[in-house]
Amino acid sequence: MTGPAISFQGVTRRYPQKGGSDVVALHDIWLDVPQGAITGIIGRSGAGKSTLLRMVNGLERPSAGKVIVNERDVGAASDASLRRIRREVGMIFQHFNLLASRTVAENIALPLEIAGEERARIAPRVTELIERVGLTAQAGRYPAELSGGQKQRVGIARALATGPRVLLSDEATSALDPDTTRQVLDLLQAINRDLGLTILLITHEMAVVRDICSHVAVIEGGRIVEAGETYAVFSKPAHPTTRSFLTGVTGVAVPQFVAGQMRDAPQAPEAEAVVQITFIGSHATDPMLARLTSERGISVNILAGAIEEIGTRPFGSLIVALPAPRLEESRRFLEEHGLLTEVLGYVG
Amino acid sequence: MSANLIPILWQATLLTLYMVFMSAVLATLIGLPLGVFLATSRRGELFSAPALNTALGLIVNATRSLPYIILIIAIMPFTRKLVGTSIGTNAAIVSLTLAAAPFIARLIETAIREVDSGLIEAARAMGATPMQIVRKVLIPEAMPGIILGLTLAVVSLIGYSAMAGTVGGGGLGDLGIRYGYQRFMPEVMLAVVVILIVLVQLVQSAGEWIAARFDKRAPRNRGR
Ligand SMILES: Nc1ncnc2c1ncn2[C@@H]1O[C@H](COP(=O)(O)OP(=O)(O)OP(=O)(O)O)[C@@H](O)[C@H]1O
Numbered sequence: 339m340t341g342p343a344i345s346f347q348g349v350t351r352r353y354p355q356k357g358g359s360d361v362v363a364l365h366d367i368w369l370d371v372p373q374g375a376i377t378g379i380i381g382r383s384g385a386g387k388s389t390l391l392r393m394v395n396g397l398e399r400p401s402a403g404k405v406i407v408n409e410r411d412v413g414a415a416s417d418a419s420l421r422r423i424r425r426e427v428g429m430i431f432q433h434f435n436l437l438a439s440r441t442v443a444e445n446i447a448l449p450l451e452i453a454g455e456e457r458a459r460i461a462p463r464v465t466e467l468i469e470r471v472g473l474t475a476q477a478g479r480y481p482a483e484l485s486g487g488q489k490q491r492v493g494i495a496r497a498l499a500t501g502p503r504v505l506l507s508d509e510a511t512s513a514l515d516p517d518t519t520r521q522v523l524d525l526l527q528a529i530n531r532d533l534g535l536t537i538l539l540i541t542h543e544m545a546v547v548r549d550i551c552s553h554v555a556v557i558e559g560g561r562i563v564e565a566g567e568t569y570a571v572f573s574k575p576a577h578p579t580t581r582s583f584l585t586g587v588t589g590v591a592v593p594q595f596v597a598g599q600m601r602d603a604p605q606a607p608e609a610e611a612v613v614q615i616t617f618i619g620s621h622a623t624d625p626m627l628a629r630l631t632s633e634r635g636i637s638v639n640i641l642a643g644a645i646e647e648i649g650t651r652p653f654g655s656l657i658v659a660l661p662a663p664r665l666e667e668s669r670r671f672l673e674e675h676g677l678l679t680e681v682l683g684y685v686g
Numbered sequence: 687m688s689a690n691l692i693p694i695l696w697q698a699t700l701l702t703l704y705m706v707f708m709s710a711v712l713a714t715l716i717g718l719p720l721g722v723f724l725a726t727s728r729r730g731e732l733f734s735a736p737a738l739n740t741a742l743g744l745i746v747n748a749t750r751s752l753p754y755i756i757l758i759i760a761i762m763p764f765t766r767k768l769v770g771t772s773i774g775t776n777a778a779i780v781s782l783t784l785a786a787a788p789f790i791a792r793l794i795e796t797a798i799r800e801v802d803s804g805l806i807e808a809a810r811a812m813g814a815t816p817m818q819i820v821r822k823v824l825i826p827e828a829m830p831g832i833i834l835g836l837t838l839a840v841v842s843l844i845g846y847s848a849m850a851g852t853v854g855g856g857g858l859g860d861l862g863i864r865y866g867y868q869r870f871m872p873e874v875m876l877a878v879v880v881i882l883i884v885l886v887q888l889v890q891s892a893g894e895w896i897a898a899r900f901d902k903r904a905p906r907n908r909g910r
C-alpha cells in the first residue's frame with residue numbers, strides 16, 4: 339500500500355453547547371500521516387490533539403470531512419465495521435488504563451478475548467508480547483505492583499496484541515520521568531522499526547518529537563499551523579507556536595544576560611546583532627564562522643550552541659553576536675554556504 | 687432457658703437464613719442488571735437511553751421510599767398472584783426481594799460508576815461491544831464494591847426479615863415477638879438478639895473478606 343496510513347480530509351469537529359455558540363475543537367484539518375513513520379502532533383492543552391487522535395479509531399466522529407484509515411472511511415463506518423477497524427488500530431494512554439483486576443498477562447489477553455480469539459491461541463501470543471516489551475518476570479503481577487514505565491509497557495503490549503497496523507499514543511509518556519520516558523520512546527521506536535507499524539502520537543513536549551518523530555504537525559486552536567518532516571520544521575519553524583515549542587528543546591535559548599538587554603533595533607553604531615544560525619546534516623558551522631572572520635574581517639562572538647540528532651540527522655544551532663553594520667553581509671555569506679540565519683535582536 | 691426452646695430457635699434461624707438467602711439471590715438477579723443499566727444508560731453512555739434511565743430511576747426511588755412494612759401490605763395483591771397466597775414464608779420472600787432489589791440496584795450502580803472511564807475508553811478502542819465492556823471490564827473492576835454492596839444488602843435483609851413475621855413469614859423476628867414479647871419470655875428475646883448479632887457479624891466479616899480477595903488495587907506486599 340502506498341497511500342498515507344491515515345488521511346484527515348477537511349475534518350471539523352464541533353461540540354454543540356447548550357444555549358451558546360458551538361465549541362469548534364477542530365477546524366478543517368487536512369493532514370496525511372505517512373505509512374510506517376512516527377508522526378508527532380504537538381500542541382498546547384486544549385488545542386484539539388486528543389480530539390484529532392480519537393477520530394482515527396472512531397472514538398470521536400467528525401462533524402464534517404473524512405478520516406481515512408487504511409483506505410477505509412472511519413467516520414462513516416457502521417458500529418460493526420468500526421469494531422473491526424479498531425482491532426487494526428492500537429491505542430496507548432497517558433494514564434495507561436489497565437484493568438486493576440487483571441494481571442499483566444490477563445491485561446494483554448483482553449483485546450484477544452474481545453476479538454473472540456481461541457483460548458489456546460491467546461496464551462502463546464501473550465507470552466510473545468510480554469517478551470517483546472521485556473516484562474517476562476512481571477507476567478503474574480497486578481498493575482498496582484508495577485512502576486509507571488512498566489505499566490506503559492503493558493499498555494503497549496496490549497495495544498499490539500491484535501496485530502494492528504497503526505498505533506495511536508495519547509501523551510503516553512507525560513506521566514513518566516525523563517529516564518522512563520526515554521525507555522518507552524525507545525520501545526516505540528523499536529516497534530516502529532521491527533514491525534513497520536505506523537505510529538501517530540500526540541504530545542506537548544517537543545523533546546518527544548525531536549527524539550523519535552520523523553514527521554510533525556503543530557496544532558493550535560483546532561488548526562494545523564505547521565506540518566512536515568521534523569528536521570525541516572525544526573530548522574525553519576514558520577509559526578510562532580512552533581518557535582515557542584522549540585525554545586529550550588534545541589538547546590539554544592539566548593543566555594539570560596544577553597536576553598535582558600536585547601532590543602528590536604540597534605541603538606548605537608557599535609551595536610551588535612544577536613543571530614541564530616541553524617544547520618542540518620553535514621554542514622559544519624565552525625569553519626564558516628572562522629572564514630567569516632578571516633575572509634571578511636568580521637568578528638563573531640558565540641553566545642550559545644548545541645548539536646543534536648533530529649530524525650536521525652545531526653542538527654545544530656548557534657547563537658552568535660555580530661557587528662550590526664555588517665549583519666546583512668554576514669547573513670548572505672552564511673546562507674550562501676547552506677546555513678540558516680535568523681535575527682533575534684540587537685544589543686547596544 | 688428450657689431445652690425444648692433450642693429446636694425452636696434452630697428452626698427459626700434456619701427459616702431466617704432461608705428467607706434472607708432466597709430473597710438476596712432473587713434481588714441480586716433483578717438488581718444486578720438493573721444497577722448496571724442505571725450506571726450505563728445516561729445520555730452518551732454505553733447504552734444511552736436517557737428517558738428509560740430516568741423512568742427506572744424514579745421507580746427505584748419510589749420503591750425505596752416506602753417503609754418495608756407498608757410495602758408488604760401494598761403489594762399483597764401482587765404477592766397473591768405470584769405465589770398463590772399473601773402470607774407465609776414464600777410471600778415474605780416476595781416482599782423482601784422487592785424491597786432489596788432497588789437497594790441492590792443503587793449499590794451496584796454506585797460501584798460501577800466508580801470504574802475509571804478511561805477503562806471504558808480503552809475497551810472501546812479495542813473494539814469491544816457494550817456487552818463485552820460490561821462483562822469483561824465494568825463488572826470485574828467493580829467487583830470489590832459490588833460485594834461490599836451485596837453484604838450491606840444482606841445485612842439489611844436480615845433486619846427486614848424480622849418484620850416478615852407480620853405476614854406469617856416466621857423466623858427469628860417472629861419468634862422474638864411471639865415468645866419474647868407476647869408470652870413475656872425475655873430469655874427467648876435475648877437469644878434471638880444474640881443470634882441476629884452473630885449472623886450480621888458473620889455476614890459482614892465474610893463480605894469484607896471476599897471483597898478484599900477481589901481487590902487488586904493495592905500492592906499485595908505492602909499490606910492494606
Ligand atoms: N465532549 C466535549 N464537549 C465540549 N467540548 C469539548 C469536548 N471534548 C473536547 N472539547 C473541547 O475541545 C477542545 C480540544 O480538546 P482536546 O481534548 O482535543 O484538547 P487536547 O489538545 O487534547 O488538550 P490536552 O493537552 O489538555 O489533553 C477543548 O477546548 C475542549 O474543551
Ligand SMILES: [Mg+2]
Pocket residue numbers: 387388389
Ligand atoms: Mg488531550
